[in-house]
Amino acid sequence: MGNIGNTTRRLRARETFTAMIEGGQHPMGTFVMSVDPAVTAVLASAGFTFVIIDCEHGPNDIQSTLGHIRAAEANGVIPLVRVGENSPRLIQAALDIGAHGVIVPKISTAAQAEAAVRAARYGPGGRGMCAAVEGARWAPDSWDEHAEVSNRSIVVIPLIETKQGVENAGEIASVEGIDFVLFGAGDLAQDLGLNMFDDHEKIVGLYTAALEAVHENGAKFGVAAGRGFAGQDFSTIAGDLLLLKAAAEQRLAQHRSDLSSSRMLSGA
Numbered sequence: 001m002g003n004i005g006n007t008t009r010r011l012r013a014r015e016t017f018t019a020m021i022e023g024g025q026h027p028m029g030t031f032v033m034s035v036d037p038a039v040t041a042v043l044a045s046a047g048f049t050f051v052i053i054d055c056e057h058g059p060n061d062i063q064s065t066l067g068h069i070r071a072a073e074a075n076g077v078i079p080l081v082r083v084g085e086n087s088p089r090l091i092q093a094a095l096d097i098g099a100h101g102v103i104v105p106k107i108s109t110a111a112q113a114e115a116a117v118r119a120a121r122y123g124p125g126g127r128g129m130c131a132a133v134e135g136a137r138w139a140p141d142s143w144d145e146h147a148e149v150s151n152r153s154i155v156v157i158p159l160i161e162t163k164q165g166v167e168n169a170g171e172i173a174s175v176e177g178i179d180f181v182l183f184g185a186g187d188l189a190q191d192l193g194l195n196m197f198d199d200h201e202k203i204v205g206l207y208t209a210a211l212e213a214v215h216e217n218g219a220k221f222g223v224a225a226g227r228g229f230a231g232q233d234f235s236t237i238a239g240d241l242l243l244l245k246a247a248a249e250q251r252l253a254q255h256r257s258d259l260s261s262s263r264m265l266s267g268a
Helices: 013-022 038-046 062-075 088-096 110-120 140-153 163-167 169-173 185-192 200-216 240-266
Strands: 028-032 050-054 078-082 101-104 155-160 180-183 220-224 234-239
Touching: 013 078, 013 140, 013 155, 028 038, 028 078, 028 240, 038 050, 038 062, 050 062, 062 078, 078 155, 088 101, 088 110, 101 110, 110 155, 110 169, 155 163, 155 169, 163 169, 163 185, 163 200, 169 180, 169 200, 180 200, 185 200, 200 220, 234 240
Parallel strands: 028 050, 028 234, 050 078, 078 101, 101 155, 155 180, 180 220, 220 234
Antiparallel strands: none
């Protein structure tokens, strides 16, 4: 009889985030806008805990997202997908190709959070059953195990990035199945008609209020690193293309400085 291989995937997002945070560590991730899965492999080698494959603002489609997920799993980094909207079809598609969780934008109410969780769970009115997908390891004979592991391990992370979302942050965090929440400063500033930089103190104040409400309801809170935000449980750092640009600018400036110093020393 042939080797049937592994019929159930290990979905590591919830267990890894929980273990790290409870152990005093800090999960760190970045957004992936590039379509080449080699980028995810490089980010994994750099030491990130997770990547967020961006299907809201980035050009990734279902095929390139699948490549990123495969690269993430092969290189030991957790693949999350930011879907374009709170859509059962988009959430199911991301999970069927193997995402360990989804980031769902503009969640403003508990009802919206409940809908996102339902779309990510197998059950009545929820995620559609299909064993012929990568997320299920093409293994109908182990369906019950796959469904149980998925329902227990998949993370659904709402993005708090509207005024209403901040006001309802506690209720959103109290929804069963919501254990991690992410704060989006840019869209929140836009929703409030603020300048993200000039009005940053106001944004930090709203962040702090949301953080406290989320923690009071037992969930963990994440935000972009720096910019005066503090107390978060996990963080994101820029994105792949911004990291590339920053590194390129730094190396270019250093090389120009070295050339200038060399010319001064040589009297040229």
